Amino acid sequence: MRYTKQLIDCYKHFRSTSLLRHGNLGKYAFVGIGNHSMNNLYPVLALLHVPLKYICCKSADKLPLIERTYPDVHATTSLQEILADEEVKGVFVSTTPQAHFAIAIEVLKSGKALFIEKPPCQNLDELAQLMDLQKEHGAIMEVGLQKRNSPIIRILKKELKKCKGSVCYNLKYLTGAYPEGDALLDLFIHPLDCMAYLFGDAKVKYVESVGNHTLMLILEHHCATGMLELSTGYSWKDTKEQWSINTDSGVYEMNQLDSLTFRHKPPIMMGIPMEKVFPYRKTTASLFERNNFIPLQENNQIVSQGYYDTIKVFVDAVEGKSRCALSSLEHLTHTYSLIENIRELVK
Structure with missing residues (x-):
């Protein structure tokens, strides 16, 4: 019985310490703080111990509330302030779908890694522009179509x-x-x-x-x-x-x-x-x-639902631990082609 208890204690110790091993070297920023982000994305960042340096939103009246809720975070309405900070290695984006493409363009031009919620853009032409920019600047990019990772x-x-x-x-x-x-x-x-x-x-x-x-x-x-x-x-x-x-x-x-x-x-x-x-x-x-x-x-x-593994894959890629992504821009070509085909047929 004594050996059984020792074995159980060792397993519990391993399980608890494994949750503390997610150490990340870089700093990150998050653009957007809506209902979806607060319920599904921020909790994953907390589980993975992702160090957020900035949270960006368009409403200035939210800034003191954000800094009160996240004491170690600087709240800002300026995306350019984030992109100019060399300490920031990756940017998470989850705002209104219509704003994603313009924000993605700016982040990719800065060369920073980008995690962007779906949809990253509105059509195939915009998807092609994002792919060209990603290749030009060599940026890591992951799209939040998380069900692929479920x-x-x-x-x-x-x-x-x-x-x-x-x-x-x-x-x-x-x-x-x-x-x-x-x-x-x-x-x-x-x-x-x-x-x-x-x-x-x-x-x-x-x-x-x-x-x-x-x-x-x-x-x-x-x-x-x-x-x-x-x-x-x-x-x-x-x-x-x-x-x-x-x-x-x-x-x-x-x-x-x-x-x-x-x-x-x-x-x-x-x-x-x-x-x-x-x-x-x-x-x-x-x-x-x-x-x-x-x-x-x-x-x-x-x-x-796949949120945890999707974000972990992105963070691991930024930290140089992994390069495997199931929902990179190239993987979305079939999906966007299908959506545009449906649009044409239901006009």
């Missing part, structure tokens, strides 16, 4: 490589009304980007706009075909993101990026479903399930 997407990416033949999927992404912006670019970019990431470039085979709040789509990829309902015609109290992916060996079902299951298919011989001939026991495997009971970091939604 545990479920990582599992699905690996699982789908095993599939043979064509794949069919059904996707529902349902929210409440979104009067403050462009739902296609601000909201629907998430599921469209996930499908482009999992299945590659897509062509729109069918699209219908229903009541200016819902898009019904059929997308054709190289080895997959999908039916999508993207809508702001539901309720924010009952939002849904559900996928069903039908493969040769079984069906993957994803719910809210909180759970992923795989349901095996019964065998078919000479076109005859064996489940109609012999008794068949349905088997479902749980590939991922967020544990809501134990309040650990890995069970937090900022991890299951």
Whole structure:
């Protein structure tokens, strides 16, 4: 029993000290302090011990409130003050979507590393401009399409490589009304980007706009075909993101990026479903399930939704620990091409 307790104590010590090992040498700045940033991004920076030197916002009346909440941070309304500070190695940007492109241009010109929330720009032309600037100045850049870094997407990416033949999927992404912006670019970019990431470039085979709040789509990829309902015609109290992916060996079902299951298919011989001939026991495997009971970091939604790993990848790249990015500008070309294709067809 004594050795068991020693082993448990050693494990607990290792687990607690590992949370303190995130040491970062550079200073960082954050442009924007809205609801999304405060709830999803700033908590990750705290977990990773990212040292913020500046917080920038456009409202001067917020500055004393920011400095009271973050005593070690200098609050400013001047982006140029941040870009002129050589101590700042990276800049996080999460403001209104329409402002992202202009801010990204300034940060990239300064040569500083840039983490920018989606969407980084409004169209393919602007995306090309950002890519050219990034190459010209050799800047590190990561876009906050965080779902690519979620545990479920990582599992699905690996699982789908095993599939043979064509794949069919059904996707529902349902929210409440979104009067403050462009739902296609601000909201629907998430599921469209996930499908482009999992299945590659897509062509729109069918699209219908229903009541200016819902898009019904059929997308054709190289080895997959999908039916999508993207809508702001539901309720924010009952939002849904559900996928069903039908493969040769079984069906993957994803719910809210909180759970992923795989349901095996019964065998078919000479076109005859064996489940109609012999008794068949349905088997479902749980590939991922967020544990809501134990309040650990890995069970937090900022991890299951991909925020934690997306920001960690960026910070590690800035600190020279890693260079792998799943949502760099080059990776978004398929996503933006698909969005522009949809726009043209629903005009």
